[in-house]
Amino acid sequence: MRWRLGRRSSNVEDKRHVRMPRGRRAAGGGIGLLVIIIIAILLGADPSKLLNDTSYVDSSQTTNYDQSGTSSGNDELADFVSVVLADTEDTWNDIFSDYGSRYQEPSLVLFSGAVDSACGYAQSAMGPFYCPRDQKVYIDLSFYRDLKYQLGAPGDFAQAYVIAHEVGHHVQNLFGISEQVYNARQRLSDTEGNRLSVMQELQADCFAGVWAHNADKARDILEQGDIEEGLNAASSIGDDRLQKQSQGRVTPDSFTHGSSEQRVRWFKTGLKTGDVSSCNTFEAEVL
Ligand SMILES: [Zn+2]
Numbered sequence: 001m002r003w004r005l006g007r008r009s010s011n012v013e014d015k016r017h018v019r020m021p022r023g024r025r026a027a028g029g030g031i032g033l034l035v036i037i038i039i040a041i042l043l044g045a046d047p048s049k050l051l052n053d054t055s056y057v058d059s060s061q062t063t064n065y066d067q068s069g070t071s072s073g074n075d076e077l078a079d080f081v082s083v084v085l086a087d088t089e090d091t092w093n094d095i096f097s098d099y100g101s102r103y104q105e106p107s108l109v110l111f112s113g114a115v116d117s118a119c120g121y122a123q124s125a126m127g128p129f130y131c132p133r134d135q136k137v138y139i140d141l142s143f144y145r146d147l148k149y150q151l152g153a154p155g156d157f158a159q160a161y162v163i164a165h166e167v168g169h170h171v172q173n174l175f176g177i178s179e180q181v182y183n184a185r186q187r188l189s190d191t192e193g194n195r196l197s198v199m200q201e202l203q204a205d206c207f208a209g210v211w212a213h214n215a216d217k218a219r220d221i222l223e224q225g226d227i228e229e230g231l232n233a234a235s236s237i238g239d240d241r242l243q244k245q246s247q248g249r250v251t252p253d254s255f256t257h258g259s260s261e262q263r264v265r266w267f268k269t270g271l272k273t274g275d276v277s278s279c280n281t282f283e284a285e286v287l
Contacts, residue, residue, distance in 0.1 A: 001156045002221050009086035013109045014078065020114040077141045078110055084160045087221065088167040091214045095276065106170040107136040108163070128162055130169035132178050137166040151236040155229030157222070161208055161267070162233065168207030172200065191253050199281040201257040202266040205234060206279035209270025217274065227271070234267045235260040262287065
């Protein structure tokens with residue numbers, strides 16, 4: 001992917017140096033804090049310092065945060081993510097204005113380990129996610145290591161696809177689709193609800209394809225092999241593949257993202273047409 005000369009986004013929030021104290025939620029805050037203060041007193045620290053800042057410890061005030069993996073390699077990744085986000089902004093700004101509407105750009109939060117979002121506390125193991133309440137995409141860049149080594153999907157375009165998929169959820173939020181799905185799921189059985197969730201996920205994949213199509217048309221970003229990288233990523237994070245990896249078997253009723261074949265097909269649909277109206281997974285004859 002040709003990205004180095006691309007614009008950097010001003011909507012990236014770097015929270016990689018913000019450390020969430022362990023067990024904060026589990027201890028319900030109060031008790032956890034009490035324990036920390038007692039330990040701090042035992043260790044001879046000044047507890048008033050802790051009380052001034054109970055929500056997190058910003059380890060950038062200490063000297064050793066580099067141990068957490070904030071290497072130059074990670075900063076190139078952060079740079080890359082910023083360019084991809086900026087490209088999604090340019091692309092969706094254009095698409096929305098074609099529809100006579102205005103695109104509200106989402107923020108992207110880089111975090112390390114765990115993060116507090118308007119949708120709750122999240123750990124990196126959950127993978128990248130989008131929170132409709134604060135309109136932010138959250139990603140721990142270590143996910144890209146898992147994508148490459150554990151899920152077998154290397155390549156910069158595979159990484160871009162992940163961002164574009166999350167931004168796809170933001171577009172759904174702006175269209176009011178996320179809210180409709182959320183409301184409908186309250187009335188449905190788990191199986192029906194999961195089916196709706198699969199439709200939503202596949203549409204986000206299709207929107208990722210729409211981004212790639214339009215971004216390439218406007219800025220010529222795609223290089224040889226990029227499409228294959230994106231398709232391979234879509235395939236390797238299909239629920240069937242993930243379930244097989246974790247449970248050794250596949251149970252379609254509990255799919256919430258779609259099978260590998262479905263994810264690849266919907267990503268390709270968006271990529272081919274570049275048109276959001278081709279992404280109506282909710283009324284598709286074949287999902
Ligand atoms: Zn998703």
